[in-house]
Structures are given as C-alpha cells and as structure tokens.
Amino acid sequence: MSFSPVLYHMVRADFLERVRRYGFLVTLAGALWLAYGIAAEKIWIVVGDGYRGVYNSAWIGALMATCCSTFLSLAGFYIVKNCVQRDADTRVGQILAATPMRKDFYTLAKTLSNFAVLTCMVVILMLAALAMQATRAEAHTFALWKLWSPFFFIALPTMLLTGSLALLFETIPFLRGGVGNVIYFFLWTTMIALGATGVDDPTGLQLVYRSTRRALIATDLSTADHPSFSLTIGGEHAIRTFFWNGIDWTPQVLAGRLLWVAVAGVIALLASVFFHRFDPARSWKSKQKESSAAAPAPIETVPAAQAGVIAHLSPMIPTSSSFLFLGLIASELRLMLKGQRWWWYTIAAGMLVGQVASPNPNLGSGFLVAAWIWPILLWSQMGCRETRYSTSALLFSSERSLSRQLPTLWIAGVFVAMLMGAGLGLRFTFAADWHRLAAWLAGALFIPSLALALGAWTSSGKAFEAIYTLWWYIGPVHHTPGLDFMGTTPASCQPIAYALAAMILFAAAYWRRRQRLGYA
C-alpha cells in the first residue's frame, strides 16, 4: 500500500468532514475572538519592569504566535479531541477497521487532520496580525517574514504537538473521557510552567523570553534586575516600550523547535500502539475500567422466551402523588452517581471530613476547592447526557419533560455540590459567617448551572470540563477577585453576582432545551 496517497486521502476526508460541520465555524469564531482580544490590547506580553515591545511586525508576530501556542494549545486540544470518537459514532471506523489500513497510518492521519484544523485557527491569527499592525500604526514597515515566522516556528509545532496529544488521549481508554480532559489541563499548566524554568518549552515562551530580554537589557540596563516575563489577560498595561527586532532563527533555535515536531510524530506513532482499531470488545473493556462499579458479566445474549407466550400486564392507574418530583430527583441523582467506584466516594468523604476537621478556615476552604473539582465528570454530563447516550427521543416524548426533568436534573447537580461542600457550609453556619455562607451557596448553585447551560448548548461535556477547570484554577485556586465563584477568601466573595449568574445560566439551559423540544 502506497504511503502518501493513502495518508493524503485519510487526512483530507477527516478534515473535510470536520470543516463542513457547524462547530467548525464556532471554532473559527473563537480564533477570531482571541485575535480581537490581542488586537484590542486585552492580552499583553509584559517584559521586565512594565515594558512591551513597539508594535512592529516582529513584536506583533511573536505576541500573536505566543498566544496561539499557549491559549490554542489548551482550547485546541478540547476542540480536536474527538476524531476517533467521531469515527466510532458514525460507524465509519468499523468500515476502516475492515480494510488493510495500518494503525500507524490511521493515527498519523488523524494527528495531521487535528493539526490542519488547528492550523486554520492559526491562519486567522496570522491575518489578524497584519490587521493589528495596520491599525496600531506604531511601525509602518510591514516585514512579512518577521510577522509570520513566529507562527511557523512557534505556533505550528505546538499545534502539531497538541494534535498528537489529543489523539494519544483518545486512544488510551483511561484518558479518553473527562478524566483525560482534566489531566490535560494540568499537563498544559506544566508545559507553561516549564517555560519559566529556563527549559525550551513546547509553547516557545522561553524562546521569546530570552530574545526579548536580551533586547530589553540592551535598551535599558536597569531592567537586568527585573527578569519577569508575563503573558497577561487584562490587568495593568505596560507603560514603556522598547524596540525588538524579532527572534534570530539560527539553526540551533530551529532545531529546538523541530524537536517538538519530532516529539509530536513519536506521540502519533505511540498512539497507534494503544489504538483499538474499533474493536468493540476492547472499547467495552475500557468503559468497564472507566466507570462501571461492578464488573459486568461477559456479553451474552439472552434469548426471547418461547414465541406465542404473552405475560400479564396490569393496567396503570393514574396517580398525582406529590412525591413524584422527589422520586425524579432521586432518579437523577442515582443516574449521576451510578458507576462511581468505592475509591471515588472515599476521596469525596475525605474531602468532606477535611472541611470540618481542618484547624483553620483557610485550610477548610482548600478542601472545598478540591471537593468542588472532584465531581466535575458528574456535572459535565448535565444537559448533554441525552445526546451522548441517544436517549433524547425517549425523554423528550415524555409528559412535561421540560418543566419536570430539567429542574430535577439541576437540583440533583446542586445537591451534589452542596453535599461535597457540606463540611464548610456547616462551619460557616455554626460560625454565623453569613457572608461566606452566601458565597458558598452561590457557588453551589453556580457550578451545576454552568454545567447545565454548557451541556445544553454544546451537547457535550467537554466545554464545561475545559472552561470550569480553567475557571476553577484561575478563580478559586488563586483567589482571584471576580473569578472566585466559591468565595474562598472574604475579599473574593461575590455571592450576589454568582447567584444571579446561576439563574441566568439556568434560564439559558431551559431556553435551549425548549428550543430542542418539538412541542415545548
């Protein structure tokens, strides 16, 4: 089998299938939004003691490319991490599996297809870089090589690496679902942190840092004592500028970047080792490991009873019990919690005990922060479970499914949040710390509301898993005012804002569900 044509057609078909979906337009819109954020100076690079580069081709190119390699390597991962799953869902995978296709061909093709999708987003930023230089008008000479070379050598290798990691995560059963989504977030933060240690990191931050710092010291020697370099969203603007002529792309620098291309290739080939080639037996095995509480018996068909024998069915008498609503909440809770293993409950209980038993409230807050990330995979199913398991038709044809099922699902989600944080909630109650209690309550309402809204609008749990993890990390973990929805410190409490946001998010979910129902 000839390598190139097969690979080309596999990449092409997968790429076309993706770009012809509505979601691709949303992806491009996201890239455009990022580009706008940079061009409108909402995202900065600040070097040394409050410096930024003059907006010439080199600086804008590096700024945009760095944003690609950092932000898109996070968002992009979640966007492209569905190519194997899509082949399984569309059942094209079974057809492919029956062909002589080699597993390494497949994983390589999927990596390249992931890369192609991410490259489309990078291209948006490349064009935006041109527009930014024209609108900022700080430097009038357009140097295309300086403007775009950072995209080629910084952004694209990172995108290839992201694409290969997304594929690897899809092929390893344990990492395929929400657990992988959360783990990648921490892997991403590690990659970013690597740049601060002086190592040539995959995102190229260290490369830009070294080059800009050299130029800055040459401009202002006093900045040698300020080795800081930060990619900042919002916050204070740089007040001074310096001239930077771009990265000198020496063979050594290029080799450093090519190293990540090679790493991406190795990861793509490594993925072929784990790729199950759509073997349903292996898929089921992975599901068992992932979520099943009790190991089910091997697949075995139970035959229908002897034809012609009809069992008795007693008539159903209509009832109007007020306990129906409670019963549905219990069912939603059971559905949400079903499949969790004993260790999941043990750790959850440990976090609960920690909230109550920790000697000081700050430590207790720390346990709450951990406790409210722990059920992320339970919440991320809210609003999209019906799509994921193809049960929409069964549920949506039921009486009052909108007014009954959606609120009970939400209540079940809130119940999980309150239960997980019950320790600290009780502490606030006994200490009569009403302000913190209000923040705690607002947090418990906000999280499932966010999950429900994102689930209902995106029909997937990935958006919640990505956005919530990032939000949780920036807000509650770092006690960032405005983003701390848990109110982990008295200074960062905003109960009214988050309670209001919870209501708006629930309304958004309700509206979306109403849209989906033929007859609401």
Place this chain on the structure above:
Amino acid sequence: MQLTIDNVSKCYGGGNWALRNFSLQLVPGVLGLLGPNGAGKTTLMSILATITRATAGRVVWNGADLATDADALRSKLGYLPQDFGVYPNLNAVEFLQYLAAVKGLDAASAKRRIDELLNLVNLADVRKRPLGSYSGGMKQRIGIAQALLNDPQLLIVDEPTAGLDPEERVRFRNLLSELSGQRIIILSTHIVSDVEATATDIALISQGMLVTQASPEELLRRVQGKVWEWIVPSAELNAARQRYLISNTARRSDGVHARVLCDDPPDGAQPVTANLEDAYLHCLSQHRTVYTSRVEAGVLA
C-alpha cells in the same frame, strides 16, 4: 380515542420536503405504516411522538392540538424510536425506574409494572446486569419495555423488529396483537411480513405522501387477478424486468419462476394468489408513475 393527522407537512433545511399534506385518521387497532426507505416514516413518527414540530398542518389527539397541548398526548404515549440508546452503567430495572420517574409514574406501580415488563420481554434474569453488556436485541427489548411503561393509549413503534432474531420478531408481533385492543398502535416498518402479521389497517407512504390507507383485505383485493407466475429462461430475465413489475424470482431447474404484477399477463403465465407484498409493490409502482408525471408537469418540486 382518536388521533387525527390533518394535512401535515414537514420541510427540512434546503427545501427538502420529508412530508407533504399527509392526512390520516386513526382509531384503536394496529396501523401498519409501510413505505420504502426515505419515504418519510420516521419524520411522521417523530412528529406524532412530539419530538419535532410539523412545518404545516395539525395533529389532534382526542380534540387536543399538539401545537398547544402536546402533554395531553405525551401522558398517553409510548414511543420506541428507530435509533435510541441506553445508559450503559444502569441495569434494566434502574433504567426503567428512571424513565418511569420521567414519565411521572409513581414508584410503587412503576415497580410492579417493571417486573411484569421484564418478564414480558424475557430480561428478568439479567435485570441486574449493566445495560452496556446487553446485545443489540436485548437493548431493543428494553426499548419495547420502556415504551409500555405508562400503559400507553398511543403506542408508536418505529422499525421495532430491527435487530431482533426471528423468534423475537414473532414474539413481538404477538405482543402487538395482544396490546392492540384498546389502544392505537402505529407500527412503522418496511418489512411487509411484520405488518401482514399484526396490522388491522395499513397506510402506504412514499415520497412524503400518503399513497393509500386501507385494510389488508382491501389492499389484497386491489391486486387480485393481477399476480402471475411466469417461467422465464435465465437469459431473458433482464428483458422481462424491463417490461413487467416483478416482485419475486426463484431459480429452478426449468428456469426462473418470476412473480409478475400486471393486468395483461405474458404468454404462459399462471395466476397465483396475491399477498401483501404484491399489493405493496403494486401501489408503490402506481404512485411512482403518478408522482413522476406530476413532477414533470411542474405540479411538484
């Protein structure tokens, strides 16, 4: 108990009409909705199951218009979609308990009903096993059980025997017949034998339009005297297909025994008793001729 489908049309994006001015009146009994793939059966089922809204026309259940009061029907509806999933970590009882709660059934009567249904679909022995380990046929039987949870007055089953083995199919047909007394059952399928075994009334649908609604006997009467068995040499079979509507062929030592549908039989053809498949093909063939001429005349887009 009455379901009225009044001039219902459904247009998807790009001006693709899945249903055109479809009207039907349903009373208790089993209505077999027959049609080729892509005829609009599933679209009609989705509209009747309140999953999707008609672009034009009305669906009225016992006087209540679905557009304003869909819940009037939903409380009496059992629906088995063509494609549906299950929650793999739940077992059969838990899954049915969940759907019973969603349907608003009280726990005690739901429990009794679930026990009976699991016996009925012969899944009582595997009731505690996660649904993820079920075979396709077993999942289909869970689908049948959930559709009967609320003792529906209107039972809509879309391609219900897909994935069932012959024994299961027979059992399901018997079940439908048993249930049909005081309820309306709509059985959508392209498998004529399923309809033949259970339907009290048949609606043929093609290209989104109602071709005809009649009892099985009436449909059979329409092709009486128009079905022939004709022995054709193998080499001439293709030429025969060009001239006649052939519903079935069987190769024998004396040539191919072709079942021909026509008014003027070929020489040597012997009359045979018509079956429902002959009637179905005859009606569809006539409809296609009319449809093509209307398209060519610009009456239909």
